[in-house]
Ligand SMILES: Nc1ncnc2c1ncn2[C@@H]1O[C@H](COP(=O)(O)OP(=O)(O)OP(=O)(O)O)[C@@H](O)[C@H]1O
């Protein structure tokens with residue numbers, strides 16, 4: 156029996172009153188359409204299009220625009236001395252050989268800056284995640300985090316009310332999935348702070364080159380890792396004993412590069428670059444901080460960041476005669492002080508270091 160259309164009706168563009176065969180055909184064609192990423196209309200501002208008018212661009216072009224705008228980091232004030240170049244070269248060699256690189260080092264020695272710089276030099280967009288106790292596998296891979304709901308209310312015949320609510324879950328990729336799919340460079344900062352179970356997902360990425368998305372089904376469950384994918388991890392050597400020890404299986408699949416505090420010359424160049432003070436002053440600050448560093452326990456050692464802070468403070472407070480160099484050093488070093496007795500000991504340490512350096516000069 157053939158169905159004869161009595162009311163050639165369309166509700167929101169969709170034909171109603173279809174035979175089973177027509178319905179199946181329309182479903183098949185809508186699946187095909189969903190697979191193809193359609194062109195979308197977005198506003199893009201280019202030199203040729205100053206008004207930012209709407210233009211039709213493909214999804215691929217949209218992704219490229221996002222990569223250029225948001226995923227290409229600019230590393231400002233990065234200093235390259237022979238020792239920085241040496242580590243940078245080693246990192247690049249290992250990444251080009253296809254291994255993830257793990258930078259391990261004490262607080263404030265320059266791990267994150269180096270990771271960002273090398274990632275930038277790899278020439279691919281960069282995605283970023285910070286390790287933390289609360290990070291879960293979903294924070295790495297993504298999840299069904301957006302809901303699209305659609306309601307159809309049909310009251311075509313006055314005494315028949317038909318209503319249909321459809322809620323669709325939409326999958327959103329997080330940094331690891333983006334990096335594996337599109338060949339980005341992933342920076343996983345302080346990754347050892349994350350619970351090891353959440354990082355298990357990385358094992359198959361490095362071993363089999365497959366990212367398995369546990370909450371997806373069928374062929375969508377597996378993402379083949381893109382050949383341009385790179386990963387740089389950082390972790391703090393001082394925290395290693397305290398927080399989650401990253402599982403050995405994961406560490407076995409990475410190359411470990413230990414980065415200690417840079418030498419005097421590099422640290423002074425970094426301080427000069429960040430604060431704009433003279434070379435002579437930068438060298439003085441660095442030598443005082445390095446002398447203090449030698450005397451304090453690992454967890455309290457001031458890093459390069461402390462040198463930059465003292466130098467920036469010195470510049471900003473120039474002319475305020477009542478704050479001298481010793482006080483500046485004390486204020487910056489005191490950020491990890493636990494008691495008045497500890498403070499007194501630190502003040503004494505700073506004075507001793509300064510006297511010792513003055514005698515040497
Ligand atoms: N090569 C470099 N060129 C310029 N600045 C640098 C360089 N290396 C480190 N720095 C500066 O030194 C400071 C500390 O560096 P960074 O934050 O990278 O250290 P970190 O080891 O990641 O520290 P944390 O352990 O606290 O995370 C930052 O202000 C950074 O800008």
Ligand SMILES: [Mg+2]
Pocket residue numbers: 266267268344389
């Ligand atoms: Mg860091």
